[in-house]
Amino acid sequence: MKLKALVSGVFAVSTLFATSALAGPQSCPSTLRFADTGIEGMEEMVRTYHQFQEKLGGILDINIEFFPVSDRTATVNALQFEQVDMILAGPSEYAVMRARQDVKMMVGIERTEYGTAFVVHEDSGIYSLEDLRGKHIAMKDPGSTTGHIIPSMMLNEAGFDIDRDLRISLLDGARFEALVNRDVDAMGSGVRDVARLEERDPNGRYRVIAESDTMPRDIFVARGGISDACVAYVSEKMYEHGDALMDAILGPGERRKYVGSRFVNDLTEDEYDRITEAYALVGFPLN
Template sequence: MYGRKAVTGAAALLSAAIVAVGCSSQPSEEEQAGTIRLAVTDVQGMEELQREYGAFQAVFEEKSGLDVEFFAVTDRTAAAAALQADRLDVVFTGPAEYVVIHERTGAEPIVAIERDGYRSCVYTRADTGLTSLDQLRGKKVAMSDIGSTSGHLGPSQMLKDAGVDPTTDVEVLTVGDAVHAALERGDVDAVGIGCHDYEEFMAADDPAAYRLIEEGPILPPDLLVGRKGLDAETVTTIRTTFSENFDELLSAMLEGKDNAKFANAKLVEVTDGDYDRVRSMYQAVGVNDFSNFLGD
C-alpha cells in the first residue's frame, strides 16, 4: 500500500545513514565539555542553520553558560544516525520526526514548543459539492510531503477518524508545495495540509472559490530532544534556560526568516506518551509495526 511503501524507503535511508555516521571519529570528552552539539531537522546546511538560528544561539549561550556547536543534518534520518553515533547531543525537531528518532535512538524530550494554530486542514474547491470528509471516499487528495506531521499524517488521521481509510479508500498524492496548484487544475478533489499553509493559499487566491471541509485538532508540539545518556545537569540547564528566558529565546528564533511559524508559540511540558497520537497517525498511513519501519 501507499503508506507501507513510503516508510519502507525511509527505513533503508535511516539504516544507511547510521552506518555512514557511525564511521566518523568520536569527539573527546574535553572537546564536549560545556558544549552541546545542536541540529535542526528542517534546516539544511550550516550556512542556513547559522542564518536561521544564529540569533537564538547567541541568546541561549548567554543565558545558559553553555556553548552551542551547530551540527548540520539533511533530514531526520541523518539526525537519528548522528545521535546514535554520539556525534550529536540535542535535536530540535517536529513531532513526526521525534517519533522516528526516539524509536531508533532512545532520545527523550527536553522542552517542547507548541505552535499557535498548529493543525491540519482539509479543503476543496467550492464547485466540487464536497462538504464532509466521508465524501472523499474514492476521490484524489493531495498532501504535501511523506511523513509531514501537518501535511500528511494529520490529514490522514482526520480521514481515518471520519471512517475513510487513507491507504485504500482514497488516492493520496504527495506533491509537496504544489498541493494548491493541483487542486486549482482539477488534478485532485481536495487537499490535506497544515492550516497555516491553507491560510497562506487563501490570502494569495480567491477564498470564495474554496471550501474548508474540516479543521483538525491541535497537533503535538515541536521539541528539543536529548541523546540517550546526555548528562542530567545539561538537561536541567537547558530546561531552566528555556523556562526562565523563553520570551527572549523565542524572539531570537523569530529573527530567522523561515521561523514565522513559531510566532505566538508557547513553552509546554511533554512526555513521550504525548506523542502516541503521532504513532497512531503513522498507523493511519499503513505503519502498523513501527520497529519494522525503523529497520530493527
C-alpha cells in the same frame, strides 16, 4: 539553587524544583551541537538560527554549534553516532526518534493553530471527508505531522482504505498550486496553510471540510548520552528565557510557523503516544 528541573526519559517533563550542585554549564559538554529536523543544509541553519545560536549560547555559557540534517533518517543516524546533542523536532520526528534511539525530553514549543485541515474549492461539491472517496488529495511531505500522518489518520478513521479508496500525492510546496489549478480535488495540510492558500489565490473561494484536534507540541530533544544534570540545566534556562529565545527564533523571519508560540515545560510522553498510534493506524513503520 532551586531549579525548575525537567524529568526526562520515559516518564514526563514537569515543573519540578530541585537542588543540584551539578546542574550548571559544567554538567554539559563545552559545545552543544544543535539541529532542527525541518532545516536542511548549513547555510539554511545559519540563516534561520544565527540569532538563536548567539542568544542561547550566552544564556547557557556554552558554545552552540549547528549540525544540519537532511531528513528524519539522517537525524536518527546522527543520534546513533553521537554527532548531535540537541534537536528541535516536531511530534512525528520525536515519535520516530524515541522509537529508534535513546533520547531525553527537554522543553517544548506550543504553537498556535497547529493542526490539520482539509480544504477544497467552494464549488467542488465536496462537503465532508466522506465525499473524498475516489478523489485525488494533495498532502505535504512523507512523515509531516499535519501534512501527512494526521490527515492520513483522519481519512482512515473516516472509513477509507487510503491505498484503495482515494489517491494521495505527497507534493510538499507544490500542493498549493495543485489545488489552485484543480489538479487535485482537496488538500490535507496544516491549518495555517489555508491562509497561505488564500494568499496565493486571492480570487479563489475555498472551504474547509474537516479539522483535527490541536497537535502535540514541538520538542527540544537531547541525545541519551547527555547527562540528566545537563538536560535539567539547559531546559530550565531555556524555559526561564523563553520569550527572548522565541524572539531570536522569529528574528530572521524564516520560522513564521512559530509566530504566537511560547516555550513550555509540561510535556509528557503520553501526548506523543497519539502520534505513535497514528503511525500504526496508517501502516507507517516507526522502526
